Structure formats: structure tokens, C-alpha cells
Amino acid sequence: MASSKKKETPKAKAPEMERMEVRLAGSGGQGLILAGLVLAEAAGLHDGRAVAMGQSYGPEARGGASKAEVIIADQDIDYPLATRVDMFLALTQEAADTYSWDLKPGGWIVVDSDLVSHPPSSRAVALPFTATARDKLGKPMVANVVALGAITELTGVVSRKALEKALLARVPKGTEALNKKALAAGTKMAKDYAASGQLAGQEPTSEDV
Amino acid sequence: MAAGTSKPAGRAAKANRKGQARLLQGNEAASLGALAAGCNFFAGYPITPASEITEYMSREMPVRGNPFIQMEDEIASIGACVGASLAGRKAMTATSGPGFSLMQENLGYAMIAETPLVVVNVMRGGPSTGLPTNVAQGDVQQARWGTHGDHPAIVFCPSSVSECFELMVRAFNTAERFRTPVIFLADETVAHLREKVILPAEGDLEVIDRRRPTVPPDWYVPYKTDGSLIPRLADLGEGYRYHVTGLVHDERGFPTRRPDEVEPFYARLFGKISRHFDDLMLTKEYSLDDAEIVLISYGCTARSCRAAVRLGRERGIKLGLLQLLTLWPFPRQAVEAALTGRKAALVPELNMGQISREVKRVNDGRTQVIRHSKMDGTMITPEEILGRMREVA
Numbered sequence: 001m002a003s004s005k006k007k008e009t010p011k012a013k014a015p016e017m018e019r020m021e022v023r024l025a026g027s028g029g030q031g032l033i034l035a036g037l038v039l040a041e042a043a044g045l046h047d048g049r050a051v052a053m054g055q056s057y058g059p060e061a062r063g064g065a066s067k068a069e070v071i072i073a074d075q076d077i078d079y080p081l082a083t084r085v086d087m088f089l090a091l092t093q094e095a096a097d098t099y100s101w102d103l104k105p106g107g108w109i110v111v112d113s114d115l116v117s118h119p120p121s122s123r124a125v126a127l128p129f130t131a132t133a134r135d136k137l138g139k140p141m142v143a144n145v146v147a148l149g150a151i152t153e154l155t156g157v158v159s160r161k162a163l164e165k166a167l168l169a170r171v172p173k174g175t176e177a178l179n180k181k182a183l184a185a186g187t188k189m190a191k192d193y194a195a196s197g198q199l200a201g202q203e204p205t206s207e208d209v
Numbered sequence: 210m211a212a213g214t215s216k217p218a219g220r221a222a223k224a225n226r227k228g229q230a231r232l233l234q235g236n237e238a239a240s241l242g243a244l245a246a247g248c249n250f251f252a253g254y255p256i257t258p259a260s261e262i263t264e265y266m267s268r269e270m271p272v273r274g275n276p277f278i279q280m281e282d283e284i285a286s287i288g289a290c291v292g293a294s295l296a297g298r299k300a301m302t303a304t305s306g307p308g309f310s311l312m313q314e315n316l317g318y319a320m321i322a323e324t325p326l327v328v329v330n331v332m333r334g335g336p337s338t339g340l341p342t343n344v345a346q347g348d349v350q351q352a353r354w355g356t357h358g359d360h361p362a363i364v365f366c367p368s369s370v371s372e373c374f375e376l377m378v379r380a381f382n383t384a385e386r387f388r389t390p391v392i393f394l395a396d397e398t399v400a401h402l403r404e405k406v407i408l409p410a411e412g413d414l415e416v417i418d419r420r421r422p423t424v425p426p427d428w429y430v431p432y433k434t435d436g437s438l439i440p441r442l443a444d445l446g447e448g449y450r451y452h453v454t455g456l457v458h459d460e461r462g463f464p465t466r467r468p469d470e471v472e473p474f475y476a477r478l479f480g481k482i483s484r485h486f487d488d489l490m491l492t493k494e495y496s497l498d499d500a501e502i503v504l505i506s507y508g509c510t511a512r513s514c515r516a517a518v519r520l521g522r523e524r525g526i527k528l529g530l531l532q533l534l535t536l537w538p539f540p541r542q543a544v545e546a547a548l549t550g551r552k553a554a555l556v557p558e559l560n561m562g563q564i565s566r567e568v569k570r571v572n573d574g575r576t577q578v579i580r581h582s583k584m585d586g587t588m589i590t591p592e593e594i595l596g597r598m599r600e601v602a
Contacts, residue, residue: 037403041232044405051232053403059257059341079516079591080402080509 017049017074020157021082024147025067025099026091028057031144036068038148038166039158043072046162052080065094072157087155089147091129096120110151112143125154125199127189133182142182149186154194160187230407235373235400236261238408239329239393240269242377243301245411247418248327249275250298252289254282254308257341258397259331262303283308287315290326294319295453297444299381299418303329306348307338309355316390317356318455321478323432323440325384325419327377329393331400332508334586343586344397346508346559352392353537359475361482363489364392364537368511370404376491376534382417383489387481388439394536396559398509398588422449433460438481482538490540493532494547496522500529501552502601503576505544505568507533509588510557516591526598539567548575553601557581557589577601 022039024032036053044051052071058064069082084104090096090111100120103109111119113126127150133143145167152163164183171179193199233241240262243251251266263279270277276293280286283304290300304312309330319326332348334340348355352364363383365376377393384391422429422441431451434440443449456464457471465471482489496518497503504514511532521528531547533540548554548568554576556565565580572578581597583589 037232040403044232045230051403051405053232054398055401055403057342077404078519079512080398080404081588083590083592 017072019071019073019077020087021085021104022070022072022087022089022151022157023067023082023085023099024070024089024091025065025095027095028060028062028064028066030066030091031141032066032089032091033057033068034170035144035148036070038145038163038170039152040070040072041170042158042162042166043070046165047158049074050077052077054081065092065098067095067099087151087157089151090116090120091143091147093117108151108155110147110154112147125193127193129186129189132185132189136185137178137182139178139182142178145179145182146186146189149183150190150193151186153187153190230405232403233370233406233408234261234403235367235370235395236331237265238370238373238406239303239367239377239395239400240265241408242374243327243381244269244273245374245408245414245416246378246381247299247416248301248381249273250290250293250300251276251302252278252280252286252293252300253302253304254280254286256283256305256308258333258400259303259305259308259329261400262329262331266301266303283311284315287312287319287326287328290328291315291319291322291324294324294326295322295442295445297447299325299385301327301329301381303331305331305333305341306335309348309351313351313355313357317358317360319390320356320360321358321455321457322453323388323442323478324390325388325442326390327380327384327393328390329395332394332396340586342397344509344559344588345584345586346396346510346563348394349536349558349560349563352394361389361479362392362537363387363389363482363535364394365491365534366394366507366536367399367534368508368532369399370402371406371408372534373399374406374408378414378416379491382415385417385419386439387485388419388442389482392537394508396508398512402509426450430460431462432458434477438477438484486538489535489538490543491534492540492543493534495530495532497529497531497547499527501527502529502598503547503551503554504528504530504594505533505547505554505556505564506530506558507536507564508559510559513589513591513594514557517594520591521595521598524595526595528598533564536564539571541571544568544571545573545575548572548578551576553577553579555579555581555594555597555601557583557594559583559589 040051040053054069056067087108096116109124112129129147130143134140253263255263286302293300334343334345367373380391380393420441426448432440452462459465506514514530518528562580569578
């Protein structure tokens, strides 16, 4: 499954997808379960694929490690959890350390550049999700949406249209404009990163997988 | 019952009418199944990983004009359900291991008083507080034998979000039909799993209600039965007076020790269910016809097995799966058939062998039965199952 090829295909038409495993990990309260839900609804309800989403969290009432996994495929999904992660997003150092052991060789690793000082791989794409949400959008809580915009732009795992529809259906009334801005900021961040040439040699190729 | 018949107006009902694809969590689908089956009373105490059911019912029950009560603990929760059921309500409570342990006494009470109700136990790691947020399948034998005294048990176990809905409807129908408590035994993975599902419209479902007396109150003999062995249940408060007790009772509901009344009581308690085993024992087969090695599994582990069957066959190992949707009564005939003519049977489960011992019991020399246990708070992966194939193939 070559994710890099999907980026080139027109976003309106969902390309064939065998099985794509996305893991979103961080700390309780960062909105990763919600981000997973938006991604799963975008893929399942708007792109028309089969989808399964698992979640995992610790026994703490607040804080603690939190993880959402979204499996996207065109055929029926039997095993519903991740086995070889194609796309790993980590928003804390703890999550980056804890959940990076079963990534697909050559798979995507995306981390928050301010909260993850030691990415699990030198190939990791480090982007300022939380800083952008806080400083440019004035709401640190939309860092999850900024990240969603970025990883979707990088991997093409769901179409941009589906993502926006799913997002706007999930967020509280009155926050639509803010969330659209956050999504756009994430998309731009990823585009700029790709344009800067830093992705060279980092994009997964079919040889890697 | 007047309040209970008000038009459903909740979010659930609205979404359900459309019959469109939705992304639902297992716990949500179970709640929707309960509502579709006519659940109109919920009492519970939230606990991970079953809290979403309590949360969902706390929103939906009041909207439908039905009671939702957050009780002081799980003992009181099932107690409230027993009372509500005797008063004519379709009652449910939802909990996990620690709460399920507390419920065992009243579960036996519901059994002997022949009170229809549904108890959800979403399994997590135990014993005691154990691993609250991790998956396990350690309550399988507890669901069968947790309450004391010999008794029948009906336990359904879903492995997907859509099965959560279907089996919950069936749990209510079974409880009402046989006048008995039914246990819905899910696990953390399935309860928290979100999948795309299209639920049937509420009008398309078969919904069974308990048989109520047709005679006037003065003629009502509460535990007298016709050929069905299932007595008719009058709603308390409707003028039918009867005695409810945890003691073994005669036809009129009063305690008895007379062997000529005790023996028929037990015979009826078991017989009303055992004569309908065929309707109760649900299984699904995956690639079983030409399988050389059969996997027998249930709940989330059945999902691991489905993947193992697919991957195994890609590598030339002829695997098949018998998935148990009913754990109790144990689907003996289906298991016997699945074991016959195979090289070996592997029983993967998240405990030290609670179902594999049952498979061995019915195996009776047919094939080699191997347990595959895992107790680390995570699911069995398909590769772990395939890793055992060297021993059996």
C-alpha cells in the first residue's frame, strides 16, 4: 500500500485501499478520541469505506495516556485493532515512546514539534500543532484538528471533503468557523513542509512496505 | 405503563428511523438494541468499560418517558430491575466485573422468582478492580455459575458492533419469552469498538413480550403453567396479588419443602429452557466446511480468529472458525460437529481456558483440543494464533 501515491490521486474520488491503520496517541484531554471519530466518520460515512475504531486509555480520571486507532479498508475488517501502523501521530513524548514499537517499516510518523522533543525516528515529521493552535488560532484545544488537517494532507487517508463534512458534523455549534480555520492551518502546514523538500527520502515507498 | 407507551422521541429513535449507515460504539449499539426491544426501565451504577450504556440510557430513557435511576451500588441496581420487571417493565442494568460480582445474589433471586431482565457485563481484567480499562474474558464461568445453587443460565456474547445490537434484542426477547434473567456478556474491546453499521428500523424487528394472565385476578395462580412450563406473569399493582420469594415455592408462590412440590419446581425451572436449546444456541461459521484445523472462539477473540483464518489460508493452512454467540447453554451440537473430522482444534481466549475446558468436555476423543490463553490485558493477535499452527499442523 503506497500512501504517497494516494496523495497524487484526485481527492474527490476515493482510491482503492487495502487496509490502512492510523494511530492517534497523546494524553487524555488532547482530543485524540474525537479526532479518531472524525477520521472514522469521514472514511466510513463520507468516503464509503469499511471502518473500525478502537480506543485505549488508562485508569486515571484525567490525563494519562490516550490512544485511538482507526482501521480503514475497502473490504470487511476482521481484526479491528492495529497490527502494523501505517500512520502514527504522537502529541506527547510519552505517547511517542509507548506506542511506536509496532509501526510499519517506512510508515508515517508525525509528532508535535513542541511536545515531542525526542521523536521515535529521524524520519519523523515534526510540526507545531499545539503552538499553531495556541498562538495563531488562540485556542490550544483545536491542536487535534490542526493535526488532522496535516496528516490527511500528508497521507490522503481520507478525502479533504469527507474530513471537513465529518468534522463539522461533530464539533459543537458555533465553533464551525474556528474548526475550519484549524483544519486549513493544518493542511497548509503539511503543504509547506512538503514544499520545503524535507519530505525527500521520508515518504513511504512501495519498496518500504 | 401509560408513561412507557409515549412516542419515542429520542436521538436514538430519530437516527434509527432513517436506516442509514452510522458509526456506533458497541456500548451504544447495545443500548439501541435494548431500546428497540422495548426496554423501559434502567437502573445502574456507572463502571468502566460499561459506563457508556448507563450514560446513553440516562439520556434516552427520560426522553421516552421512562425511568432511569442511578442507584447507590450494583446490588441496588439489579434489585430495582427485579422490582420494575415484576411491575411490568422491561428492565436492564449494565456493569463490569466488580459490579457483576455484587449482583450475583439478586441474579439468583431473579432466577428463582422467574423475573425477566437483562444484565450486561462488559468484561475487563479481574479479579477485584483488576485492569479496569483493559480487555479480558475472565467472567465466562462466573456468568454460568456466579450465583449459588444449580440453575440454568442464558448468556449471549457479541464480537462486533452489529452483534451488540442483534444479541441485545435477542436477550430481551429471550428474557421475556422464558421469564428468566439473561446475561449479555461483552468485553472491553467490543464494547468500546466503533464500527460502521446499518441498524434495522424498529418496526422490522420481532419484539416478544411476556405472557400476562388472561384470567381475572381472583383466579390467578401465579406459578401454575400450561404445557409451556412458563407461568404467566401479572404486573404488580394491577390487582393480581401474589407472593414473591427467593424460597422454593409452590404454584401459589408460597414456600414449600415438600419433595413432591420441590422436584417439579426444579424440573420446570430447567425444563422451560432446556426444551428450547435449539432456539438459544447461536453460532456462526467461517470457512469451516473444508477446514483441517478449527478455531473455536467468541467475543473480541473471534475477530482475531477471523483474521487468522484469512491469513492462514493465504499461507496454505486450512483454517476455519466456529464463533459462539451463545456461551450458555453451551452450544454442544455445533461444537461437536465442528470438532468432527479435524486434525486439531484451537480455542483462543483471554482467560486460562474457561471455554476450552467445555470444548474438551464435549470433544470425547474426536480430535486434539488445544487451549490458547492470554492474560496480559490485550487482545490475541492473528499472528499469535498462526504461531500455534506449527504445533498442530
